[in-house]
Amino acid sequence: MFAGAAALLGVTAGQAQAAEVAYATKCVPPAGVGLPEVNGTTKVEITAPATAKVGDTVDVVWKFTQAASKNPDIIDLPADSVQPSGTLKAAGAQTAAIAMRGPRENPAIPKGGAMVLSDMKGTLKLTAAGQVTLTPDAYVVNAMSTDTRCAPTEPVQPAATITVSAGGGSSSSSPSASPSPSPDPSDSASPSQSTSPSASGSPSSSASETGGSGQTDFTGKVVDVPYTCQSPIGEQKATSPIQINAKKNGGSYDLTVQFKKSVMNSPIDIPADKVKPRMQVVLGGADTGSVTVEGPTNTEVIKQGAAIEIPDLKGAYKPGATGVSTLSPGVLTIEAMGTTTTCTPDSTSVSLTLDTTEQASGASGGSGSSSSSGGSPSTGGGLAETGAGDHGTLKALGLVAGTAVLLGAAVFTFMPGRIRRR
Known part of the structure; x- marks a missing residue:
């Protein structure tokens, strides 16, 4: 479970709204590990502005209140070793796949303990007047350099709705366009590659x-x-x-x-x-x-x-x-x-x-x-x-x-x- 509510970063006239949705989820472990797929329930809270104008770029927050599975009884996961990323679907007045990502921040998770995933954030530039719904979709958990992929196994209800009015230009300082690029969970897990070393020692004798x-x-x-x-x-x-x-x-x-x-x-x-x-x-x-x-x-x-x-x-x-x-x-x-x-x-x-x-x-x-x-x-x-x-x-x-x-x-x-x- 997470402590504290997610902060709304977008600049809008409407106040922040937060709504929770639960959905059946299947999680597929990394290939070759010999573990079966896990079917569980994901509970997500989406925070977004209640109202905004066309041209605004709004920030949205995805908070896990329950992950689909626990940490198996194998090893303790160290602190700051788990990172989530996923996709939030926008529909209604406009459609988009919003890339969401959280930092690699978590407390140490003991064997059999509840998975604790950081809040994921993303941005959406509003392009049409009307109601825009936000619905959580698939997500990836990167831990110890491997990916576990989780996806809904049933239709998911929208977790938040933004009422978008016609407006003249953006009132947000954020230049990000919608949709954001698809997340790549591996980029933060992989260390930077150093240059290949030159030969040390003398070359072999002829x-x-x-x-x-x-x-x-x-x-x-x-x-x-x-x-x-x-x-x-x-x-x-x-x-x-x-x-x-x-x-x-x-x-x-x-x-x-x-x-x-x-x-x-x-x-x-x-x-x-x-x-x-x-x-x-x-x-x-x-x-x-x-x-x-x-x-x-x-x-x-x-x-x-x-x-x-x-x-x-x-x-x-x-x-x-x-x-x-x-x-x-x-x-x-x-x-x-x-x-x-x-x-x-x-x-x-x-x-x-x-x-x-x-x-x-x-x-x-x-x-x-x-x-x-x-x-x-x-x-x-x-x-x-x-x-x-x-x-x-x-x-x-x-x-x-x-x-x-x-x-x-x-x-x-x-x-x-x-x-x-x-």
Whole structure:
């Protein structure tokens, strides 16, 4: 429930009127969360001027006195994590679809608690004399980077009526035209994308530099890898700067894969030993196959709102061919709280080049710890470094605690702008 009445901002001769209407509503949770649709009752109070003149631009307020569903018994929703948007229909003397939006402001909502949605506001420029009715229609609740869409399942009665008289020009200082543009709930939920980082560390050594030099440590270049991730809450697009380094160990190499900008915030408390990342390093050039690298599980409880980083992923590469071999980031898999998110590169680039010597039971031919890339492209002349600009900064790998939450699944969000690990 909300505290306080919504204020009328429009400049009109008539006083504000507020009327409540209730209507049956079906809410559809985000795709892939495994939760059923919810049928409930929405109660809305619309505040608008009782009278106005043609040419006036009036402000209207949509106040939720009851949302169609409660917060499921899954997680607590943090404060200021929920934002509503919707459409208010004008009919009668003129017709319009008024875009309504509320701020991302809410108290912390406990498991099973009533959903508390902020007041939504919009404007309407009056163009014809007569009576204009205002009727609430569909709305969207954006929470934890996911959308739940709610729509009436029965005819809805008008919640307010404006009596519009003929007039000469607008008496309002607001220049907005009617109807307002359709709301886009995602624009306030998504953080601004930072620019792609340049490569950190030295580029990988060439074959001539590597051969015969006695070098044992090899530093790869940072490459931006655009991923398509299949998660419990559906498909997500993500881009991450990744670097592959190697240390010679006899005829083999110890690999370390670093995610340079993969800082994520947890919306829930996660117990220790519940998050496990793995990745396939794709071989190209003289060698073929892939090598599995993995990181440790989290050693401590991760508190709600705390930052999480993907740890260094480590593995061993035993060359299966003699010549110049390349190593590129491949499929990334993250297991958390009994769920799995699989991210496949849309394209990839070589991070490290090595002058290799064939070892018994080496990678070439798919033996040993290596395997086929599982759909990740080989980079011995494979896909170029393209497509990174079409993805957000690695922002949503979709790790979910148990089942998802109806109004916003519990998603780990990769946040841009963090200081890069070195």
